[in-house]
Amino acid sequence: MDPFSSPSPGSSSTPSNEQIMDQLKNQLAQAYAEEFLETVRTKCFARCVTKPGTSLSGSESSCISRCVERYIEATQIISRAIFNAPR
Numbered sequence: 001m002d003p004f005s006s007p008s009p010g011s012s013s014t015p016s017n018e019q020i021m022d023q024l025k026n027q028l029a030q031a032y033a034e035e036f037l038e039t040v041r042t043k044c045f046a047r048c049v050t051k052p053g054t055s056l057s058g059s060e061s062s063c064i065s066r067c068v069e070r071y072i073e074a075t076q077i078i079s080r081a082i083f084n085a086p087r
Contacts, residue, residue, distance in 0.1 A: 049064075
């Protein structure tokens with residue numbers, strides 16, 4: 001059963017706050033990963049592939065690899081800054 005749906009009649013089990021929070025964290029993580037991949041795919045492709053063809057040239061492939069690595073590094077720096085910031 002989905003933690004956000006109503007329990008079936010006669011059922012007394014309701015999800016705990018911890019279960020709801022875990023479900024929410026998982027959904028947010030999945031949404032973040034999908035958005036990150038779409039952003040990287042769109043921006044790196046636009047930046048690195050000037051003439052789309054049937055395959056990537058060596059320079060296009062290298063450019064995409066560097067672009068993705070930069071996005072990953074930037075995301076890690078931002079995440080550390082957010083999660084290690086004093087509250």
